[in-house]
Amino acid sequence: MHADIVFTGGTVRTGDTDARCHEALAVTDGRISAVGAEALALRGPRTAVVDLEGGALLPAFGDGHAHPVLGGLGLRGVPVRECASVEEIVDAVRRWAETHPEAEWITGDGFDPWLAPHGLFDARWLDAAVPHRPVLLRTSDHHTAWVNSEALRRAGYTAAGADPAGGQIVRRDGGDQPLGTLREFGALNPVLSLVPTPSxxxxxxxxxxxxxxxxxxxxxxxxxxxxxxxxxxxxxxxxxxxxxxxxxxxxxxxxxxxxxxxxxxxxxxxxxxxxxxxxxxxxxxxxxxxxxxxxxxxxxxxxxxxxxxxxxxxxxxxxxxxxxxxxxxxxxxxxxxxxxxxxxxxxxxxxxxxxxxxxxxxxxxxxxxxxxxxxxxxxxxxxxxxxxxxxxxxxxxxxxxxxxxxxxxxxxxxxxxxxxxxxxxxxxxxxxxxxxxxxxxxxxxxxxxxxxxxxxxxxxxxxxxxxxxxxxxxxxxxxxxxxxxxxxxxxxxxxxxxxxxxxxxxxxxxxxxxxxxxxxxxxxxxxxxxxxxxxxxxxxxxxxxxxxxxx
The missing domain is CATH 3.20.20.140 (Metal-dependent hydrolases)
Structure with missing residues (x-):
């Protein structure tokens, strides 16, 4: 029986603890059928030969903790992930809002939480860019959000309100007025629930x-x-x-x-x-x-x-x-x-x-x-x-x-x-x-x-x-x-x-x-x-x- 695919021309690392290497690997019906010289012997007229070009073939990687849907959705919206300052984020929000007048909410995902001192982000900074539509930006760790005043208003977050269970509404120094920084899902979810759900x-x-x-x-x-x-x-x-x-x-x-x-x-x-x-x-x-x-x-x-x-x-x-x-x-x-x-x-x-x-x-x-x-x-x-x-x-x-x-x-x-x-x-x-x-x-x-x-x-x-x-x-x-x-x-x-x-x-x-x-x-x-x-x-x-x- 001939293999469907033979990989050769590089190093085949098996991933075993003894770190063995081979010169070839054969695949038949989606399974590994041979490694080393035995794999080379399985080449036939219909075998696809993959030249490793001096590289290496390894067991594919897994990812034991990820959020594919959340991450895919986060590719939409305001591109804030690469912003290096608060000013860059605000400018990105302004530009995106101007080019998307139809968007009820302006959202973005993945900015660095250290860009503001102590990780505290002020709603007024976003208000300067978008005062009349709600803005919701999430930090890269997704446990903190930065919102503008309109988003706070729609969520009902006021100076008189208490922190929700499982969340924190950060307040301004010397008062009870919400700053614009929300921590943990108890505080984030009431705002997220207001954002139109993608189809x-x-x-x-x-x-x-x-x-x-x-x-x-x-x-x-x-x-x-x-x-x-x-x-x-x-x-x-x-x-x-x-x-x-x-x-x-x-x-x-x-x-x-x-x-x-x-x-x-x-x-x-x-x-x-x-x-x-x-x-x-x-x-x-x-x-x-x-x-x-x-x-x-x-x-x-x-x-x-x-x-x-x-x-x-x-x-x-x-x-x-x-x-x-x-x-x-x-x-x-x-x-x-x-x-x-x-x-x-x-x-x-x-x-x-x-x-x-x-x-x-x-x-x-x-x-x-x-x-x-x-x-x-x-x-x-x-x-x-x-x-x-x-x-x-x-x-x-x-x-x-x-x-x-x-x-x-x-x-x-x-x-x-x-x-x-x-x-x-x-x-x-x-x-x-x-x-x-x-x-x-x-x-x-x-x-x-x-x-x-x-x-x-x-x-x-x-x-x-x-x-x-x-x-x-x-x-x-x-x-x-x-x-x-x-x-x-x-x-x-x-x-x-x-x-x-x-x-x-x-x-x-x-x-x-x-x-x-x-x-x-x-x-x-x-x-x-x-x-x-x-x-x-x-x-x-x-x-x-x-x-x-x-x-």
């Missing part, structure tokens, strides 16, 4: 655009870490109509406090509907919990008070006892808890909840996930391994950038600052680690995250030697966290995440071998091709569909 077709279009971007980055599997009921049919439609999707995905149902017992009743039926509609492409095995917010906004839940606010431990989204009860409930239904936990207090609450599920429902291979785990108390670090918890980390965050120096470090101090993003320590403890991007919070390209995990430096190469260099890891380990680590998170490690005969041909072709590439160059290593079960989903030089091209 189903727009959602599907946004998802397809996002999926194409992931494929172009070498990704073949994504964990959508926040799926609300309205997004179920978006994923099903995108997966089952038109060209389909170039990535597989596991959908993670959002569960929030208040009425959660009633809401989980539909999770099982939604799971069955999703998996029967797109078998082999979509799964729905996870439930998402927000245990807290983020340190830069002062809303991450800490064990000890904030350095710059000694009376505050942050904002726990769930009471610890109720979080444990809810985790036990979804675990009993066969779902995996996927908990956003940034502060060390939230990490402990998440670990306690998972431990209670294990005691209550019995031991099994449940693979719970704690996402981000930015700050871990030393007493809790060994619990990841003990409880079988996967630490899904965002390696691109492990750098001393302006977010860290201007907002995070002043709020937690030096000692806690040195306990952030303990990638090396978690791996040394034999805990399971998988990488993700949290896109659109930060860039979705795995190679950028790999570069940061290896160097612990900013793109400019600072600081020399890396930030917290003891937490650096080598390139092969970082690549594995994006492949084998994500495959384990997906319960699919026997099917992908390594290049062995019989495994699915989820592959990425890089222009050079990342293991022998200088760490400073990893972020810029071109992705030349991506294959999902032997089907090419990306080819360098062929642009992915864009909003402009589709009209």
């Amino acid at each position: 189903r077709a727009a959602h599907v279009d946004a998802l397809r655009e996002a999926a194409a971007r992931f494929a172009a980055a070498g990704v073949t599997w994504v964990q959508d870490a926040l799926v609300t009921p309205d997004l179920v049919d978006v994923w099903i439609t995108a997966a089952t109509t038109g060209p389909g999707l170039p990535v597989r995905a596991d959908l993670c149902f959002l569960l929030e406090p208040g009425g959660w017992r009633e809401r989980i009743e539909r999770f099982t039926s939604d799971r069955e509907r999703i998996e029967s509609a797109a078998p082999g492409l979509l799964t729905a095995r996870s439930v998402k919990f927000f245990a807290d917010g983020v340190i830069e906004a002062g809303t991450a839940a800490l064990l000890e008070p904030y350095t710059d606010c000694p009376h505050s431990h942050g904002m726990a989204t769930w009471a610890p006892a109720e979080l444990a009860e809810a985790v036990v409930a979804v675990d009993a239904l066969g779902f995996r808890p996927h908990v956003h936990a940034i502060g060390d207090g939230a990490v402990r609450s998440a670990l306690d909840a998972i431990e209670k599920a294990d005691r209550t429902n019995g031991a099994r291979d449940r693979r719970p996930v704690i996402a981000h785990a930015e700050l871990i108390d030393p007493a809790d670090l060994p619990r990841f391994k003990a409880l079988g918890v996967i630490a899904n980390l965002q390696p691109l965050w492990a750098q001393c950038d302006p977010l860290m120096t201007k907002l995070i470090l002043p709020r937690i101090g030096e000692e806690r600052g040195r306990r952030q993003y303990q990638i090396g320590s978690l791996l040394a403890s034999d805990a399971r680690v998988a990488f993700g991007s949290d896109w659109p919070v930060t860039a979705h390209e795995p190679l950028r995250g790999i570069a940061t995990a290896v160097t612990r430096q900013t793109p400019e190469g600072t600081p020399e030697g890396g930030w917290l260099p003891e937490e650096r890891i080598d390139t092969a380990t970082a690549c594995a966290a994006y492949s084998a680590g994500c495959a384990h998170q997906a319960f699919e490690e026997k099917d992908w995440g390594a290049l062995r005969p019989g495994m699915r041909a989820d592959l990425v072709h890089l222009a050079a071998d990342p293991v022998t590439t200088a760490p400073a160059e990893l972020a810029h290593l071109p992705v030349l091709g991506t294959w999902l079960a032997g089907r090419r989903t990306h080819e360098a030089g062929i642009s992915t569909p864009s909003r402009a091209a589709r009209g």
